[in-house]
Amino acid sequence: MTMSAQVKISRIDPTDWYVGMKDPTLQLMVYGKDISTAGVTTDYPGVTVDSIVRPDSPNYIFVYLNLGTAKPGTMHLTFTNGGKKRTVDYMLKARQHDAAEHRGFTNADVLYLLMPDRFANGNPKNDVVKGMRDEHCDRNYPSLRHGGDLEGIAQHLDYFTELGVTALWFTPILENNWPADKTQNSSYHGYATTDYYKVDARFGTNAEYVSLIEKCHQKGLKVVMDMIFNHCSDYHPWNIDPPMKDWFNNPNYRLQTSYKLTPVLDPYASKVDKRETTDGWFVSSMPDLNQRNPHVIRYLIQNSEWWIETANIDGIRMDTYPYADRDAMALWMKTLDTEYPNFNTVGETWVTEPAYTASWQKDSKLQEKNSYLKTVMDFSFYDKLNQAKHEETDDWWKGFNRIYNSLCYDYLYPNPKSVLAFIDNHDTDRFLGNTKDSTMLKQALALLLTIKRTPQLYYGTEVLMNGTKDVTDGNVRKDFPGGFPGDKHNCFTSEGRTAAENGMFDWTSRLLHWRQGNDVIINGTQTQFIPYKGVYVIARQHAGKSVMTILNGKRSDNKLAVARYAEIIGQHTTARDVLTGATVDLTHDIPLTQRQALIIEF
Numbered sequence: 001m002t003m004s005a006q007v008k009i010s011r012i013d014p015t016d017w018y019v020g021m022k023d024p025t026l027q028l029m030v031y032g033k034d035i036s037t038a039g040v041t042t043d044y045p046g047v048t049v050d051s052i053v054r055p056d057s058p059n060y061i062f063v064y065l066n067l068g069t070a071k072p073g074t075m076h077l078t079f080t081n082g083g084k085k086r087t088v089d090y091m092l093k094a095r096q097h098d099a100a101e102h103r104g105f106t107n108a109d110v111l112y113l114l115m116p117d118r119f120a121n122g123n124p125k126n127d128v129v130k131g132m133r134d135e136h137c138d139r140n141y142p143s144l145r146h147g148g149d150l151e152g153i154a155q156h157l158d159y160f161t162e163l164g165v166t167a168l169w170f171t172p173i174l175e176n177n178w179p180a181d182k183t184q185n186s187s188y189h190g191y192a193t194t195d196y197y198k199v200d201a202r203f204g205t206n207a208e209y210v211s212l213i214e215k216c217h218q219k220g221l222k223v224v225m226d227m228i229f230n231h232c233s234d235y236h237p238w239n240i241d242p243p244m245k246d247w248f249n250n251p252n253y254r255l256q257t258s259y260k261l262t263p264v265l266d267p268y269a270s271k272v273d274k275r276e277t278t279d280g281w282f283v284s285s286m287p288d289l290n291q292r293n294p295h296v297i298r299y300l301i302q303n304s305e306w307w308i309e310t311a312n313i314d315g316i317r318m319d320t321y322p323y324a325d326r327d328a329m330a331l332w333m334k335t336l337d338t339e340y341p342n343f344n345t346v347g348e349t350w351v352t353e354p355a356y357t358a359s360w361q362k363d364s365k366l367q368e369k370n371s372y373l374k375t376v377m378d379f380s381f382y383d384k385l386n387q388a389k390h391e392e393t394d395d396w397w398k399g400f401n402r403i404y405n406s407l408c409y410d411y412l413y414p415n416p417k418s419v420l421a422f423i424d425n426h427d428t429d430r431f432l433g434n435t436k437d438s439t440m441l442k443q444a445l446a447l448l449l450t451i452k453r454t455p456q457l458y459y460g461t462e463v464l465m466n467g468t469k470d471v472t473d474g475n476v477r478k479d480f481p482g483g484f485p486g487d488k489h490n491c492f493t494s495e496g497r498t499a500a501e502n503g504m505f506d507w508t509s510r511l512l513h514w515r516q517g518n519d520v521i522i523n524g525t526q527t528q529f530i531p532y533k534g535v536y537v538i539a540r541q542h543a544g545k546s547v548m549t550i551l552n553g554k555r556s557d558n559k560l561a562v563a564r565y566a567e568i569i570g571q572h573t574t575a576r577d578v579l580t581g582a583t584v585d586l587t588h589d590i591p592l593t594q595r596q597a598l599i600i601e602f
Contacts, residue, residue, distance in 0.1 A: 008032055009079065009088060014302055015197050016091040018309045019070045022099070022339050025050065027298045028063040028090075030079075031237070036061050038081035044092075046070035053295065060243040062295055067092070095309060102308055104315040104344025104374075105167045105222050107417040107454040108522045110512060112165040113425055114459035116173055116203050117145055117188040120152025120483030129201045133179040133235065134186050137202075139484065142474025144180060145188045150204035152483055154212050157219045159492050163462060163505070164512025167222035169317055171426060173209060175200045178235050178285070189426070189477070190226070191319060192233035192286055196303045210311050222314035224346075225307055229300045229329070230320040231286040239287050247296060249279035249288040256280045257288070261322045261351050265359050265367070278323055291328035301332050308340060321347030321360070326369065333362070333372035346375035346420045346454075352383040357419070358412035366412065375454060378421040380406045385423055385447070386431070389440045393534045393553025400536035400553045403447065407528055407538075410452070416526075421453035424461065430476050431458075432466035438504050439595045443551050445508060446597035449515055450549045451538055452526045462508040463491040463501040507579060511599070514578050520547050520601070527568065535560055535592065539568040547601045548575070552592040560590040560598075575600035 009032035017026050030040075036054045038061060046069035053062035063077075072094040079086040105111060121127070127137040127147040139146045150173070160168065172190030175198045180186040190200070199209045213223045232238065238247060249255070257280030263269035264277055281288045291297045307313055321329065329347075336343055349360050357376045359366040384402035393399025410416045423444045424431040431441055441461070448455045459465070460480055467475040482490030490496030497505060515521055524542035534554040540547045546568055552558045562569065575584040578599040584590060592598065 009035060009086065012088065012090065013197060013299065014306045016093055017067075017306070018093050018095045019067055019072055020095050021067070021305070023335070024067045026065045026067055027295070027302060028065065028077075029243075029295075029299055030061045030063060031059060032061075034058050035079070035081065038079045038086075041078045041080070042075055044070065044073070044075040047075060055243045055295070056245050057241055057243050059241055093309075097312065099340050100342055102312070102314075102340045103342045104340075105224060105454065106344065106522075107452070108517070109166040109222060109454065110164070110449070110515065111167045111169045111224060111420070111454070111456040112160060112163075112459060113169045113171070113422075113456055114153070114480075115148070115171045115189065115426060115477055116150060116153060117148040117190075118477050119148045119459060119480050120156055121147040121149060121485060122151030122153070122155045123149055123204070124485060126202050126204065132201065133177050136180045136183055136186065138183075139479060141184065142472050142477070143185045143188070144183065145186050145202060146479055146484070147202075148479070148483065149202065150199070150208050150212050154208075154215055156483070156492055157215060157221065160221055161219050162509065164509050164516060165457060166220065166516065167224055167314065168216060169224040169315075169456070170226060172226045172228065172319075173199050173203050176233060178233050187233070189473075191228055192235075193228060194233045194236045196232075196300075197306070206310075213311050213313065217312070223311075224315040224317050225311070225313045226317045226319060227304060228319040229289065229291065229332070230324040231282045231288050234285045234287055236287070244293060244295070246290050246293050249290045250281065251287070253281050253284050253287075255288075256284070257282055257323060261349070262356065264322045264326060265356060278325060282320065282323065289324070291325035297325075297328040297331060301335050304332070304336065305339065308336075308343065315343065316345040318345060318347045321349055321373070326371075329373075330369060330371050333374075334370075337362075337372050337374075344374050344418075346377060347371075347373045349376050350379050352379045354380045354406060354409040354412055358409075358414075361414050361418070363414040364412075365414070374415070375418045375420050378419050378453065381421045381453070382423060382425075382428070385444055386429075388553070389431070389444065391553075392555060393531050393536060395531075395533075399534070400531045400551055404528055404530055404536065407451070410526075416452045417454065419453050420456055421448055421451065422456040422458070423448055424458050424476075425456070426458065426477055427473075428476065429468040430466050431461065432464060433468055434466055436464050436466060436500065438464060438500070438507075441504070442507060443595060443597040445511065446549055446599055447538070447551065449511055450521055450540060450547060450599060452524075452540075460491070462505050463497060464504050510579055519543065520545050529565065532561065532564060534558055537565060539565070541568070545601065546572075547578075547599065550590070550592070550596075550598040550600070552594065552596045552598075555594050557594060558592045558596075560592060562586055562589050569602075572602045575602040 011031040013029040175195035176187035177194040178187040258276040263273040391398040524540035529537040
């Protein structure tokens with residue numbers, strides 16, 4: 001967008017737009033002192049001004065355009081106010097890809113979640129950006145910025161392909177112009193947006209983000225963008241000068257969310273419980289956006305479309321999904337599904353009961369209202385697995401019985417393959433806790449990467465990164481070793497890793513590369529067996545091929561009673577150990593060491 005020197009308009013969102021969208025309507029949110037009374041016209045061919053909305057604040061105006069048959073080019077918008085005219089040039093662009101070509105992540109992918117600030121610092125010059133409210137960058141403090149950026153990620157793309165993941169999910173990269181709190185806390189995490197159309201300068205630029213995604217695609221890596229529609233930062237211009245009185249729920253932090261998500265779907269929920277969940281602020285520094293306001297949700301919908309078109313992202317992860325208005329979020333998902341039928345979005349739905357999670361998935365028969373959300377997050381799997389790791393598997397409830405008793409409810413999901421499973425993430429303790437014991441970690445990954453799910457790994461798990469949230473979230477978000485100037489320990493190379501780290505990395509990499517393009521795992525049926533004498537087995541079958549994941553849930557040597565699994569094994573007498581290549585004899589019971597994870601195929 002360009003404008004003549006005398007123009008006082010400070011900003012227009014979106015910054016530019018694309019012709020040829022299925023929905024020809026474009027909302028322009030115009031910022032400028034006393035702009036609300038202005039008239040707006042254009043003589044651009046194929047474009048008409050449908051309506052003008054004059055909100056409560058005098059410094060905003062919403063212009064709704066119909067782009068109709070418009071072609072790419074520079075559109076002139078004329079603002080008339082108090083007898084004065086202001087002309088603004090606004091760019092209408094051609095779409096780079098057909099809508100159907102935007103293909104999202106699927107269960108054939110493995111998502112790798114990383115925090116840009118904590119992964120790698122490729123450009124120390126942007127560690128501190130003068131003029132921003134937070135000019136601290138100090139790795140000695142777990143909750144301050146550490147200097148990781150997009151260039152750091154770009155420098156290590158070969159690491160991801162060597163590991164064998166196929167998609168990268170970055171925590172939010174948009175501007176968080178928020179001050180550090182007494183040099184102890186900052187918004188390094190990215191969840192306090194101050195500009196929905198700008199990459200945070202400490203991570204890089206919009207152009208660098210687009211370039212990084214292009215480089216990822218060249219390496220066969222997809223990129224999932226983390227978005228937050230529920231809230232923004234209290235330093236966002238909207239909070240300083242709200243466009244409308246109802247732009248936020250409970251302005252000035254009059255209500256704190258309860259963090260209890262069950263009332264959203266509870267058929268017996270009280271109004272006060274629902275209101276506290278959806279209309280309360282996430283924290284005092286994150287105002288709660290009111291998606292029931294049609295101009296708010298239109299702004300957010302357009303923002304997601306703009307990033308799909310501009311950066312060619314391969315998916316969206318939506319933070320705090322049930323906290324936002326349910327109907328408005330369904331409208332967003334239906335709009336994206338209509339425009340981009342092959343795209344995918346995963347919503348954070350943090351309740352540990354399968355029925356709740358399944359109710360949020362697209363086409364769920366458990367709810368009258370369709371969410372249109374294709375992928376949901378399996379917090380039940382995460383929760384049960386993190387209990388099981390501390391237990392012996394008994395004959396009823398403990399250990400891997402917890403996983404069995406969670407997956408047995410998969411009939412609730414319209415599409416179990418499009419459920420995102422994980423063993424830890426940036427909001428939880430790391431799976432290893434404060435240990436370095438890889439035995440149970442291998443069992444967890446063996447399960448995660450072979451069941452009927454879309455798996456997500458958390459950065460550094462493959463090299464035994466650990467930590468808990470007992471003191472601060474920063475302890476589960478440590479810097480990746482070797483990603484920062486001066487690091488003496490470098491986990492990006494086999495030479496820099498310890499023997500234990502190499503052992504874990506190599507084991508994980510073999511499993512990930514075996515999984516890539518494996519039709520048995522991607523398209524196969526699933527059969528699970530109730531844990532028997534401490535052994536839990538899940539089998540996948542497709543086109544005459546079988547895979548069995550065998551987990552010894554005991555802290556002692558055990559065996560697999562082969563005869564019990566005849567319906568899977570059939571007439572096969574041998575199998576191949578996926579991780580070692582060794583031949584496994586299926587004519588006799590298979591010996592298992594304590595807590596062994598064995599994956600065989602035949």
